[in-house]
Amino acid sequence: DTAVSQTPKYLVTQMGNDKSIKCEQNLGHDTMYWYKQDSKKFLKIMFSYNNKELIINETVPNRFSPKSPDKAHLNLHINSLELGDSAVYFCASSQDRQGVNYGYTFGSGTRLTVV
Amino acid sequence: DQQVKQNSPSLSVQEGRISILNCDYTNSMFDYFLWYKKYPAEGPTFLISISSIKDKNEDGRFTVFLNKSAKHLSLHIVPSQPGDSAVYFCAASVYNQGGKLIFGQGTELSVKP
Numbered sequence: 001d002t003a004v005s006q007t008p009k010y011l012v013t014q015m016g017n018d019k020s021i022k023c024e025q026n027l028g029h030d031t032m033y034w035y036k037q038d039s040k041k042f043l044k045i046m047f048s049y050n051n052k053e054l055i056i057n058e059t060v061p062n063r064f065s066p067k068s069p070d071k072a073h074l075n076l077h078i079n080s081l082e083l084g085d086s087a088v089y090f091c092a093s094s095q096d097r098q099g100v101n102y103g104y105t106f107g108s109g110t111r112l113t114v115v
Numbered sequence: 116d117q118q119v120k121q122n123s124p125s126l127s128v129q130e131g132r133i134s135i136l137n138c139d140y141t142n143s144m145f146d147y148f149l150w151y152k153k154y155p156a157e158g159p160t161f162l163i164s165i166s167s168i169k170d171k172n173e174d175g176r177f178t179v180f181l182n183k184s185a186k187h188l189s190l191h192i193v194p195s196q197p198g199d200s201a202v203y204f205c206a207a208s209v210y211n212q213g214g215k216l217i218f219g220q221g222t223e224l225s226v227k228p
Contacts, residue, residue: 004158031213031214033214040220041202041220041221042117042218042220043159043204043206043216043218044218045215045216048213048214048215050213055213055214056212056213056214056215090158090159092158094214096214097213097214098147098208098210098211098214099208099214099215099216100147100149100164100166100208100210100214101164102161103149103151103161103162103164104159104161104214104216105161106151106158106159106160107158108156108157108158109156109157109158
């Protein structure tokens with residue numbers, strides 16, 4: 001009964017490949033997010049969706065495309081992977097659109113390694 | 116241009132004593148602040164938050180203090196327990212910006228028995 005689940009947990013792939021990371025939450029939350037934790041350990045927002053609507057799209061390359069088929073799912077597709085895409089990607093959800101009163105619930109992360 | 120900074124990468128404390136984790140920010144528009152705890156190979160877990168209209172919020176062993184004039188907040192853990200050993204992230208938000216959080220780089224707390 002995991003609250004926010006991401007798959008896969010680890011992903012090793014070659015440069016130039018296309019890959020997807022899936023995220024599902026069973027909390028009934030309206031808002032979902034993708035964050036990237038880089039090599040310096042900073043967590044930076046990439047996207048947020050509220051009820052399938054894109055709310056935040058930070059300065060992320062066009063190679064990254066989020067897709068939200070319903071409010072319980074937010075998947076991340078990455079085209080033409082580059083070495084610099086290697087990072088840990090965290091999916092999260094929040095009860096409200098602000099994410100501050102009860103915080104986010106994070107998934108356990110997907111460690112992407114591009115070789 | 117890091118708007119949220121945790122200048123201590125690590126902190127070591129004896130079990131039973133107080134742990135104080137610090138965080139500084141530069142953007143005066145921030146009106147919510149949060150602390151998260153992270154164990155290895157897991158996602159961050161929400162601990163406690165505070166709005167800018169308050170200067171203190173308490174939840175059990177965890178207390179967050181906010182000093183707006185100094186643009187500084189701190190998390191106090193009393194008493195510290197070995198299970199508190201983790202990385203602690205400070206985060207800040209501007210309300211009505213879609214829930215975007217700006218995170219600090221984390222402080223690794225080690226509580227020794």
